[in-house]
Amino acid sequence: MGGVTVGVDIGTTSVKAIAVDDDGNVLARSRIPHKILTPAADRLEHDANAAWRRGPRRAYAAIKAQISAPIAGVTVASMVPSLTGVDRRGIARLPGLLYGDARGADRAVEATPLKVEGSSHVSGGMPDAEGFLRWGVEEFPDATGFWTCQALATHSLSGVAAIDTAVTASMGELHTWGQWNAELIESIGARVDQLPEVIPMLEAVGTLPGSDTVFTGGSIDALCDQVVSGAIEPGDVLAIFGATLVVWIVTKDWIEVPGLMTVPHTYPDRVMVGGPSNAGALFVDWARGLLRSTGSSDVRPKDPDRVPIWLPYLRGERTPFNDPTLRASLHALDITQGSAVIERGAYEASGFVIRRLLERSGLEGRRIVASGGGSRSSSWMSAVADASGLPVNTVATPEGGALGAAFFARMAKGFEGSLDDATRWARTGEIYEPDPRWSTAVEERYERFKELGPKL
Amino acid sequence: MILTLDFGTTATKVGLWRNEGLVALARSELRTVHRHPGWAEQDPSSWWTALVIACAEVRAKAPEAFREVEVVGATGARQSFALATGSGETLGPAVLWSDCRAGSEVEPVARRAGGLTRVRVKTGVPLDASSVAAKLMWLEENEPSRISASDWLLSPRDLMVWRLTGEVATDATMATRSGLYDESGEPVEELVGRELELLAPLFPSDEVVGRLRAVPAAELGLRPGTPVAIGAGDRACEVLGSGATPDAPMISWGTTANISMPAARRRDLLDTGAVLSRGALQGWLVEAGVSSAGSFMNWLERISNSSVSSLVEMAKLSPPGARGVVAVPWLDGARSPWWRGDARAGFVGLSSAHGLGDLARAAIESIALDIAACLEVMGGSTDGGPPVRTMNLCGAGSANSLWRDVLSAVTQLPAVTRASGEAASAGAAMLASRSVGMNLSIDELNPIKSETVPEDQSIDSYKGICERSRLISQTLLNLSF
Numbered sequence: 001m002g003g004v005t006v007g008v009d010i011g012t013t014s015v016k017a018i019a020v021d022d023d024g025n026v027l028a029r030s031r032i033p034h035k036i037l038t039p040a041a042d043r044l045e046h047d048a049n050a051a052w053r054r055g056p057r058r059a060y061a062a063i064k065a066q067i068s069a070p071i072a073g074v075t076v077a078s079m080v081p082s083l084t085g086v087d088r089r090g091i092a093r094l095p096g097l098l099y100g101d102a103r104g105a106d107r108a109v110e111a112t113p114l115k116v117e118g119s120s121h122v123s124g125g126m127p128d129a130e131g132f133l134r135w136g137v138e139e140f141p142d143a144t145g146f147w148t149c150q151a152l153a154t155h156s157l158s159g160v161a162a163i164d165t166a167v168t169a170s171m172g173e174l175h176t177w178g179q180w181n182a183e184l185i186e187s188i189g190a191r192v193d194q195l196p197e198v199i200p201m202l203e204a205v206g207t208l209p210g211s212d213t214v215f216t217g218g219s220i221d222a223l224c225d226q227v228v229s230g231a232i233e234p235g236d237v238l239a240i241f242g243a244t245l246v247v248w249i250v251t252k253d254w255i256e257v258p259g260l261m262t263v264p265h266t267y268p269d270r271v272m273v274g275g276p277s278n279a280g281a282l283f284v285d286w287a288r289g290l291l292r293s294t295g296s297s298d299v300r301p302k303d304p305d306r307v308p309i310w311l312p313y314l315r316g317e318r319t320p321f322n323d324p325t326l327r328a329s330l331h332a333l334d335i336t337q338g339s340a341v342i343e344r345g346a347y348e349a350s351g352f353v354i355r356r357l358l359e360r361s362g363l364e365g366r367r368i369v370a371s372g373g374g375s376r377s378s379s380w381m382s383a384v385a386d387a388s389g390l391p392v393n394t395v396a397t398p399e400g401g402a403l404g405a406a407f408f409a410r411m412a413k414g415f416e417g418s419l420d421d422a423t424r425w426a427r428t429g430e431i432y433e434p435d436p437r438w439s440t441a442v443e444e445r446y447e448r449f450k451e452l453g454p455k456l
Numbered sequence: 457m458i459l460t461l462d463f464g465t466t467a468t469k470v471g472l473w474r475n476e477g478l479v480a481l482a483r484s485e486l487r488t489v490h491r492h493p494g495w496a497e498q499d500p501s502s503w504w505t506a507l508v509i510a511c512a513e514v515r516a517k518a519p520e521a522f523r524e525v526e527v528v529g530a531t532g533a534r535q536s537f538a539l540a541t542g543s544g545e546t547l548g549p550a551v552l553w554s555d556c557r558a559g560s561e562v563e564p565v566a567r568r569a570g571g572l573t574r575v576r577v578k579t580g581v582p583l584d585a586s587s588v589a590a591k592l593m594w595l596e597e598n599e600p601s602r603i604s605a606s607d608w609l610l611s612p613r614d615l616m617v618w619r620l621t622g623e624v625a626t627d628a629t630m631a632t633r634s635g636l637y638d639e640s641g642e643p644v645e646e647l648v649g650r651e652l653e654l655l656a657p658l659f660p661s662d663e664v665v666g667r668l669r670a671v672p673a674a675e676l677g678l679r680p681g682t683p684v685a686i687g688a689g690d691r692a693c694e695v696l697g698s699g700a701t702p703d704a705p706m707i708s709w710g711t712t713a714n715i716s717m718p719a720a721r722r723r724d725l726l727d728t729g730a731v732l733s734r735g736a737l738q739g740w741l742v743e744a745g746v747s748s749a750g751s752f753m754n755w756l757e758r759i760s761n762s763s764v765s766s767l768v769e770m771a772k773l774s775p776p777g778a779r780g781v782v783a784v785p786w787l788d789g790a791r792s793p794w795w796r797g798d799a800r801a802g803f804v805g806l807s808s809a810h811g812l813g814d815l816a817r818a819a820i821e822s823i824a825l826d827i828a829a830c831l832e833v834m835g836g837s838t839d840g841g842p843p844v845r846t847m848n849l850c851g852a853g854s855a856n857s858l859w860r861d862v863l864s865a866v867t868q869l870p871a872v873t874r875a876s877g878e879a880a881s882a883g884a885a886m887l888a889s890r891s892v893g894m895n896l897s898i899d900e901l902n903p904i905k906s907e908t909v910p911e912d913q914s915i916d917s918y919k920g921i922c923e924r925s926r927l928i929s930q931t932l933l934n935l936s937f
Contacts (some may be wrong), residue, residue, distance in 0.1 A: 038808050186900050290815070292761040314808040327780070329804035331932070335751060335787040341760045452934060 003072035007405030010078035016053035024425030030062035048084040048096030056153035073409030080170040083132035084144035150218020151196035164217035176416030183237040204412040224404025230426025235366035239376025245280035248272035259320030275319030280314035287346040291339040304441035310349040350385025372398035398425035457524040463532030463612040471881040479687035482513035529888025532613030539606040539932035580732030581635035608652035610927035621666025626656040628734040634662035661688040662890040685891035688736035693883030703842040709853025713749035744792035745919035754846035770813030850879035865914035
């Protein structure tokens with residue numbers, strides 16, 4: 001069965017939308033940038049109305065303007081966790097809090113890692129969501145709703161604030177055993193009716209007003225990215241180079257690794273171990289900004305030995321340390337260095353983060369499947385290949401979150417019978433092999449990277 | 457009226473001084489050639505060319521005063537040398553102090569002279585790849601014909617004074633800082649080797665060694681017969697020109713930072729890494745090189761594609777402690793007081809809320825912290841020398857109010873600057889004035905312009921910052937390998 005579907009992905013720095021055909025060919029794309037606000041080191045927020053409401057609506061409108069075919073379905077995906085408080089019209093009256101904002105962490109009660117085999121619960125879940133809700137209740141007690149960014153976006157398109165069960169699985173104790181945890185929510189001072197409607201993953205909520213376009217509950221970007229990445233073999237390492245770096249190591253058996261999260265893969269008989277790290281584009285772009293770099297330098301600098309070492313924890317680190325107080329640092333600086341090698345060092349740092357997650361998991365990596373905007377940077381990807389010692393295969397469509405969301409919409413519309421079929425959309429873009437001339441120098445730096453961090 | 461000639465490494469500077477201070481100054485840049493990694497050479501003939509150009513500029517700036525020059529005083533870089541024949545012809549390029557080609561000669565020279573520590577104790581100067589003794593051995597082995605054709609081994613200043621006056625001369629400050637002389641001022645034969653006879657005779661720094669000959673006088677536009685005082689090495693002159701005393705060291709901000717002070721006796725500062733040589737008027741000169749200063753800012757300028765002046769302006773907007781960013785300034789290894797060649801520079805405590813201004817402020821603070829650590833060990837606690845009571849700032853950084861404020865708050869000491877930052881030239885002028893009986897004091901030649909007194913509030917705010925920075929420095933030193 002055929003038809004055009006649209007995926008919308010609210011990222012940290014922009015909303016991206018694509019329209020695709022049955023085979024995952026991109027027919028139209030749009031990108032609406034928004035500001036990320038970091039008034040202090042321990043804060044990370046969006047203007048929720050700009051980034052979560054208007055951005056998705058504009059991105060979707062831009063897609064509609066580019067194609068004549070009817071749109072069969074749409075899914076919004078985004079990062080987790082997030083939260084804002086809205087009034088009765090669905091207009092945000094609070095800033096949009098994002099992952100890692102300390103206003104969540106401060107108020108979070110130490111979350112108990114919870115894992116139920118076969119359920120969609122996440123082992124080693126993130127405590128921020130509950131803290132965010134406590135913050136929202138304090139800041140805006142009269143809110144009509146406390147919504148995640150997916151809910152605000154879906155509401156802006158359809159009039160219904162809906163999220164799917166993947167998003168609720170990331171909300172810790174707030175949503176347990178298939179429903180909102182009324183006892184906990186009320187103890188915080190909120191009501192269940194203030195939270196978004198929860199729809200089973202991949203199911204349609206209804207149609208957009210005045211059209212036959214079905215829409216789903218908003219979902220998780222990394223999950224959407226994963227289903228179309230083609231990272232399904234044990235040892236595949238899915239690395240999503242967005243503002244956040246998300247790393248998932250594919251394996252067969254459920255394992256528990258301290259500091260890492262274990263989640264079910266959408267592909268049968270596979271689980272994924274890993275989690276989000278702050279060594280993504282937020283860090284790399286900050287370093288580039290400092291160096292006033294456009295990121296267009298040569299793939300590799302000349303001298304493998306002259307690269308400094310970055311600890312990339314500008315905003316603390318999530319997996320595996322879960323410590324928001326960590327800070328970034330830069331080491332081994334000498335008089336001969338220019339900006340190109342310092343930028344290279346920043347790229348290597350994200351590769352070292354992946355390598356350390358692999359080491360910690362005890363699993364063996366065979367290749368890195370790279371998606372996200374950062375995967376388009378050849379200097380970044382070659383540094384990741386060198387730093388991890390693994391070949392890096394980039395995906396042909398870097399908007400992996402939006403692409404996977406478009407597949408979710410096909411499932412909801414009934415065009416597809418199984419999520420496993422999404423792997424047929426997986427296409428390799430570029431392949432970056434580790435450069436043997438760099439291996440000795442990189443090896444030494446990795447040892448120093450481990451020795452220096454994380455607490456410096 | 458006094459004319460000073462400063463034969464530096466990056467430029468030759470000519471200054472015109474009278475008893476109320478500097479009248480005019482001009483500089484002419486010099487080119488350094490790096491034929492191989494680690495080598496640093498100059499064409500000795502470029503020193504004369506630069507002198508003629510700078511003199512012409514000073515004459516153009518102040519023609520009447522220039523006509524009244526009564527005495528010429530000289531100063532210049534130490535440890536740099538040219539080889540010359542008896543007729544004054546130079547043989548090959550001059551080898552600069554920063555040239556470190558002679559790394560593999562250090563060990564055999566040390567062995568010949570009884571070991572590194574003995575050399576250090578005997579001469580007051582460490583033996584390393586940049587030492588004159590090691591370079592002499594390198595020349596003996598690699599360019600023996602050049603050495604055997606030479607009659608003189610002269611510093612840039614001494615070669616130029618010879619050309620001006622026809623007299624071969626040097627002074628004790630220049631000679632002893634070469635590392636070839638012992639504490640009594642005699643050359644150490646095991647270090648100099650066969651080149652003993654190439655060394656110039658020693659004269660007091662405030663003595664006229666000759667008079668301007670007709671031809672060079674005409675080239676420079678000066679009166680023939682004008683007396684020429686030999687002067688002292690650049691650091692010894694800076695110490696004089698900045699008004700430094702045993703309890704008020706000079707802190708200079710150049711490519712690297714440097715702490716220097718006169719000492720009445722030969723102090724035992726071996727453990728601190730301080731270098732000892734003869735002072736210009738009497739006693740000794742104690743100096744300690746701190747890792748980087750201007751070079752750190754220039755590096756930051758280069759990597760961020762901005763300018764030092766805008767970095768300094770941005771740094772002023774960052775509060776004391778750079779909002780938690782701590783730097784260590786060891787771009788070329790950690791020098792005084794750490795002496796860890798393998799350590800490197802770094803920044804810690806970075807968050808996404810930080811920007812270039814915070815890094816620039818942290819860089820400036822890190823240099824001040826290294827100076828404070830040096831002053832602690834040099835200021836008498838180690839060997840009973842006098843405690844430091846004030847600092848005399850010179851060099852390019854002394855014009856930067858942020859540097860003055862940070863340094864005085866971190867060290868908890870007042871910081872004095874003088875009318876001219878050209879302390880070496882001021883010192884040379886003072887020595888020249890003595891050589892002809894004018895006997896001008898440094899307060900006349902280079903009066904005090906400002907004194908930065910640390911406020912209690914900034915001292916307090918820096919106490920915790922210093923403590924944290926020291927802890928981080930120590931941690932990073934322990935991690936270096």
